[in-house]
Amino acid sequence: MARERTLSIIKPDGVKKNVIGKIIAMFEEKGLTVAAAKLVQLTKGEAEGFYAVHKARPFFGELTGFMQSGPVMVMVLEGEDAIAKNRELMGATDPAKAAAGTIRKLFSASIGENTVHGSDAQETAKTEIAWFFAESELFTR
Ligand code: CMP
Secondary structure: OOOOEEEEEEEEHHOOOOOHHHHHHHHHHHHHHHHHEEEEEEOOOHHHHHHHOOOOOOOOOHHHHHHHHOOOEEEEEEEEEEEHHHHHHHHOOOOHOOOOOOOHHOOOOOOOOOOOOEEOOOOOOHHHHHHHHOOOHOOOO
């Protein structure tokens, strides 16, 4: 197991439902630590930039519109195998297919409003963290 960093976003639906604390508690219980965190509201342009990899997808407009519809909590999680642990905790992209006890099973209404985003690999984690945070804003504990 390697010590890793990963980007986690609590999406507008999670912030609106007031479950930021419950979600962070799940990360902490799994042994991950919060190395950085902030609430931000993305512009449409920023949402499009962050999700540029999905530009050609039919849901791109819906996705970027939703992501800029309200504040999101962006966080860097750190720990052993942080990328896989975070994805396991999130559950499947479609909450209908997510396993019991996962964040998306517990809190998400639909595949579009699926409460959390998490980096899917080491390279994307690096890029996504740098999108929101300077190295000086990250705190390893
Ligand atoms: P996320 O992990 O943030 O990465 C891309 C997002 O696109 C994904 O979560 C979903 O919220 C969204 N997405 C994927 N498939 C669909 C779909 N069929 N309709 C709407 N949104 C989708």
